[in-house]
Structure formats: structure tokens, C-alpha cells
Amino acid sequence: MVQVKMEIFQHIAIYAGAVMPLFNIPMILRIIKRKSSDDISLVWLLGVWTCILLMLPATFASKELSFRLFGYSNLIFFTAVVFVTIKYHHRVKDPKKQ
Numbered sequence: 001m002v003q004v005k006m007e008i009f010q011h012i013a014i015y016a017g018a019v020m021p022l023f024n025i026p027m028i029l030r031i032i033k034r035k036s037s038d039d040i041s042l043v044w045l046l047g048v049w050t051c052i053l054l055m056l057p058a059t060f061a062s063k064e065l066s067f068r069l070f071g072y073s074n075l076i077f078f079t080a081v082v083f084v085t086i087k088y089h090h091r092v093k094d095p096k097k098q
Helices: 002-034 042-061 065-088
Strands: none
Touching: 002 065, 042 065
């Protein structure tokens, strides 16, 4: 009985690990549609991305399918968020230079 419950939880974790990073897609589409990512902090963005990159060795080495799926898909989709955010992030212009 306990083994069956653990298998169910593992299946749920596998699906959740693969699906959760897909929630980055609406953010990417919203940034592209508005042509602006000024409401996203670059410090936060690059901090999260750095942590994802630092977790990659553990992702590659893990035997847990749910963690590997999450790590791979999170890397792909959050890297897309980083590129789109940087592309559409407008620099604050100095009023004295205008």
C-alpha cells in the first residue's frame, strides 16, 4: 500500500517537474506583446538564472526523473525568459543627455 502511494507521488512529481517551467511561456509572450520588460528586475532575473545554472550539475547527476525533467525544462524556459527580458528591457535615459 505504501509503495503504491509513493509511486503515485513520484508520477505527480514527474508531471509537475515537467509542467511547472511551462508557466514561463505566458511571461515570455506578455513581454513580446508589450515590447517591454521594464517591470522585471534584472537583478532578480539574473540571480534566479545563476541559481538555475549552479543547480545544473546536480540535475545532470540525479537519478530522480522528476528533478531531471524540472532541471532541463526550467533551464530551457527560464533561459528564454532571460533573453526576451534583456532584449525588451529599456534602459533608463538620463534626462540631462536629451
